[in-house]
Amino acid sequence: MRFAAVVGCVLALVLVSDAYFDCRRRGMSCNGGACDPITGSCICINNSTAKDCGLGPETTGCVGECQNDGTCTDILGPPSCYCNETFTGPLCELRRSQVECSGENMTITIRPYTGFVGRVYIRDQANNDQCAFEEKTDEATPYYQQIYNLREDCSAIVKNDTPGVGDVTFQREVIVQYNPNLETRIDQIITISCEHIAANTSDLDSTMPSVDVDQRTNLTRDDTKSVYEPVEFEIQERTGGKVTPPVFIGRELRLFFSLKDTAVFKTLNVESCMAVNGLTGSNRKTQNLVQNSCPTIESFEVLRGPPARNSDQTAVVINFDAFKFVDSHELEFECKIRTCKEGDTRCEPETCFGAETGFGRKKRDTGSRMLDDDETVMRRRITVIDPHSSQIITGSPNKSKECIQRIEIIVTIAILAAAVFILFIVTLCLALRALRSRAKTSASSDTDSTTSSDGTRLRIPRVRSVF
Structure with a gap:
């Protein structure tokens, strides 16, 4: 097929x-x-x-x-x-x-x-x-x-x-x-x-x-x-759970590929994967992660080893730490997967060479070529943000700007509300102080006072005229 x-x-x-x-x-x-x-x-x-x-x-x-x-x-x-x-x-x-x-x-x-x-x-x-x-x-x-x-x-x-x-x-x-x-x-x-x-x-x-x-x-x-889709492709947590975007840089994730059409195909192989910044035209940027079924030198900072398979060769896992391009919060993975029928040896795992990590290309580098039979290119996308950024992006740039503007409005309203509350408290205190001062003045006006020889202040009741 x-x-x-x-x-x-x-x-x-x-x-x-x-x-x-x-x-x-x-x-x-x-x-x-x-x-x-x-x-x-x-x-x-x-x-x-x-x-x-x-x-x-x-x-x-x-x-x-x-x-x-x-x-x-x-x-x-x-x-x-x-x-x-x-x-x-x-x-x-x-x-x-x-x-x-x-x-x-x-x-x-x-x-x-x-x-x-x-x-x-x-x-x-x-x-x-x-x-x-x-x-x-x-x-x-x-x-x-x-x-x-x-x-x-x-x-x-x-x-x-x-x-x-x-x-x-x-x-x-x-x-x-x-x-x-x-x-x-x-x-x-x-x-x-x-x-x-x-x-x-x-x-x-x-x-x-x-x-x-x-x-x-x-x-x-x-x-x-x-x-028709013979292969399932998901971006998952490292433990296999569902990812809820956005994710922070450094989050432990994995690319999970599993064979769906097991009636026709018996195994699969991830031949290449590249990261794309989610933009188009001249703004599009890519980074090769897997080529000829092995991690590239350029992927050393983000991949955690070569693609791994399950025991029956029907699933492949690529572990990585979340990353992003400098000009985009959208991270897209574009991977080419081969599916093989019974007896087809083209999906057999390859031995990668290089440093102790095993990174590098395998010895049989066939170079770039056109897609042939039983190959599938699949794409998945996720939003990645910098935890140290002052702007937390959770959607497209336009929606993100709207979100930031709304947050700024809410913060401004909160500050104004706090200022009005403080002003109300200060005004209330001044009013209470004025009332207390007036009460003291009124009380002192009801009595006469004099000072004795020893300096003691004496108060003499005033006789009010009834006429």
């Missing part, structure tokens, strides 16, 4: 309104309402709503929390989760069309509405038993599933440079036919896609088969796609 540079693992789903429910289709019900033969929508009664009149007032009592915008209701019986048309299951946890991608295959699962009596097949392969879906049952709910090779047979579609240059998208189109005997305009077509990002696919053009065009252009549609 040829692929490279996978960024993220995302299940991207493009929903189409009314793609899965149309009351004109066999097996579908309006739950007491009436079916409009023109639009395929239900006309509901008795306070029921939604596409099939199956939704009533929200209630409690459902076993578990409804997912994917499901609603707990009891209009059709005991409390249960009412799902939007794209999902099903007791908690609305299952998508009606789903794809799981690996390095060689795609597993397609279709879950029609309860009461479905039609057919599910790959477009233009309705009568090909080799491409037929297998009907299965899960908790009394039937569904259809099959595993197809990405590039071979059963109307496989290979799109080079899709969605981007160097990418490869593998597709199949699934027809959900609601009448077992007739193909009609209310049937459904579902486009299933597996995206291998930034793949080297120079040998794939010859494998692309011709696919006839279905003239029923008015079929309701849905798109289901998944991005």
Whole structure:
């Protein structure tokens, strides 16, 4: 399998309104309402709503929390989760069309509405038993599933440079036919896609088969796609825990690579890693950390030894101390990983030479080259700050400036508030002192005083006139 540079693992789903429910289709019900033969929508009664009149007032009592915008209701019986048309299951946890991608295959699962009596097949392969879906049952709910090779047979579609240059998208189109005997305009077509990002696919053009065009252009549609990622890449604490950014310079961290697609690949190898300052254009700066599977001389200050593997060769760890570029708080790691199948010796660990630390390049230095088969480039980013800096940056430069400005405003307000409080205390003290002074003056005015021969001060009561 040829692929490279996978960024993220995302299940991207493009929903189409009314793609899965149309009351004109066999097996579908309006739950007491009436079916409009023109639009395929239900006309509901008795306070029921939604596409099939199956939704009533929200209630409690459902076993578990409804997912994917499901609603707990009891209009059709005991409390249960009412799902939007794209999902099903007791908690609305299952998508009606789903794809799981690996390095060689795609597993397609279709879950029609309860009461479905039609057919599910790959477009233009309705009568090909080799491409037929297998009907299965899960908790009394039937569904259809099959595993197809990405590039071979059963109307496989290979799109080079899709969605981007160097990418490869593998597709199949699934027809959900609601009448077992007739193909009609209310049937459904579902486009299933597996995206291998930034793949080297120079040998794939010859494998692309011709696919006839279905003239029923008015079929309701849905798109289901998944991005294939054979390796998981995380920035972790040295102990393996999750990192909560930002982190300070010197924090003990590690780069963790683990093989996800163990059905196809048996081991992996980190061939190179470089640090990037997170900027673009002329402001972009890089620092090589690992080259030809060994630490570089330039990485001596930050790496803590060469890449280490687990016992079964399905995970690689690179320990390092957090660092940053002088012009950016964003630190990005760009690493090239090779995945190997059984018997492939290119992922075997290499012996690095150099100082006692083992740093340096390995003896077989192949130099720079283009990505080849079974290589993947992955990127992860983290925010690193200097603990001695007066500015603690926790986001992008603009957000950081806003944060600092807000802190300055808060500090200014706090200082002003403290000054007002102190001024209030001083004013209160002066007022109390003035009141006490006035009280003493008033008391002294009620008596006359004289001084005796020995210097003792005598007070003589004043006789007040009553006239």
